[in-house]
Amino acid sequence: MGRTPCCEKEHTNKGAWTKEEDQRLTDYIGRYGEGYWRSLPKAAGLLRCGKSCRLRWVNYLRPDLKRGDFTKEENELIINLHSLLGNKWSLIASRLPGRTDNEIKNYWNTHIKRKLISRGIDPHTHQPLKSSSAAVPAVPAVHRELAASAAHVNFQSSPPPPPEMALMSKTGCNAIAKCDSAEENNCTSSGMTSDEENQMELNLELTIGLLHSRRYNSPSKKPAQALIFNVAESKLQQVPPGVCLCCQLGFQKSDDTCRNCQNKDGFFRLDIDS
DNA sequence: AAAGACTGCAACCGCAACCTT
DNA sequence: TAAGGTTGCGGTTGCAGTCTT
Numbered sequence: 001m002g003r004t005p006c007c008e009k010e011h012t013n014k015g016a017w018t019k020e021e022d023q024r025l026t027d028y029i030g031r032y033g034e035g036y037w038r039s040l041p042k043a044a045g046l047l048r049c050g051k052s053c054r055l056r057w058v059n060y061l062r063p064d065l066k067r068g069d070f071t072k073e074e075n076e077l078i079i080n081l082h083s084l085l086g087n088k089w090s091l092i093a094s095r096l097p098g099r100t101d102n103e104i105k106n107y108w109n110t111h112i113k114r115k116l117i118s119r120g121i122d123p124h125t126h127q128p129l130k131s132s133s134a135a136v137p138a139v140p141a142v143h144r145e146l147a148a149s150a151a152h153v154n155f156q157s158s159p160p161p162p163p164e165m166a167l168m169s170k171t172g173c174n175a176i177a178k179c180d181s182a183e184e185n186n187c188t189s190s191g192m193t194s195d196e197e198n199q200m201e202l203n204l205e206l207t208i209g210l211l212h213s214r215r216y217n218s219p220s221k222k223p224a225q226a227l228i229f230n231v232a233e234s235k236l237q238q239v240p241p242g243v244c245l246c247c248q249l250g251f252q253k254s255d256d257t258c259r260n261c262q263n264k265d266g267f268f269r270l271d272i273d274s
Numbered sequence: 275a276a277a278g279a280c281t282g283c284a285a286c287c288g289c290a291a292c293c294t295t
Numbered sequence: 296t297a298a299g300g301t302t303g304c305g306g307t308t309g310c311a312g313t314c315t316t
């Protein structure tokens with residue numbers, strides 16, 4: 001036996017929503033609020049499954065949604081966040097008010113990805129595209145740095161790493177699982193003071209603690225997300241715009257860990273609108 | 275003008291994590 | 296602790312609109 005379906009499919013509508021359905025859903029949520037998606041369709045008089053209602057509301061009907069083209073600033077933010085987080089669309093969306101994960105995902109796949117490729121940049125690694133003979137996966141400098149700090153965290157007797165840590169590992173930051181010290185993996189060169197590094201470690205430890213306590217997208221996700229982004233943003237805010245992400249996070253041009261900077265005099269702006 | 279190709283986006287599906295009993 | 300239910304995420308698909316020939 002497979003798992004039980006989320007709804008009785010033979011009694012539900014599928015496909016595009018009608019104006020009447022939108023109105024019913026909007027009216028119901030306006031009156032009773034979000035949530036209880038399972039029972040909402042019946043209560044609202046909709047022949048839809050709860051998942052469909054939730055998706056329609058979150059991606060289309062929510063009043064705080066921003067419509068229209070993405071701005072240049074949003075483009076850059078998406079690219080930077082993607083280099084940090086990978087395909088964590090919901091996390092990325094949480095930093096772009098009025099934008100949904102689905103919208104950002106679509107925008108990435110239809111616009112940004114293509115432009116990055118046309119500029120010779122690998123949209124997965126955010127590194128310059130190489131010939132197929134280059135077998136070693138490129139690791140974004142920012143991932144290495146976050147991994148370097150994460151490497152200080154004691155994972156002994158811990159459950160498997162949470163999604164964010166797994167992401168870093170997937171993109172090449174194996175330091176998390178293997179390093180005894182960050183130095184062993186060329187993961188330092190952060191350019192931070194010891195106080196800053198201590199603060200970063202603290203943030204990561206707290207982050208990991210929170211991530212272990214619950215799934216990151218559960219009601220506790222906001223503090224967890226905030227901590228993750230605090231690490232990056234505290235560095236991002238220290239330098240002017242236009243500097244590549246690894247420089248923003250503290251790497252110097254001379255650091256061989258920062259490959260991006262070798263491309264353009266220390267500045268490697270992913271300005272897809274230019 | 276018509277047909278086929280392409281593009282962008284809304285919506286669906288399957289899965290995994292979390293919650294409840 | 297286990298099992299069933301709920302919710303949210305990320306990948307994928309379908310289709311309407313646009314472009315090209």
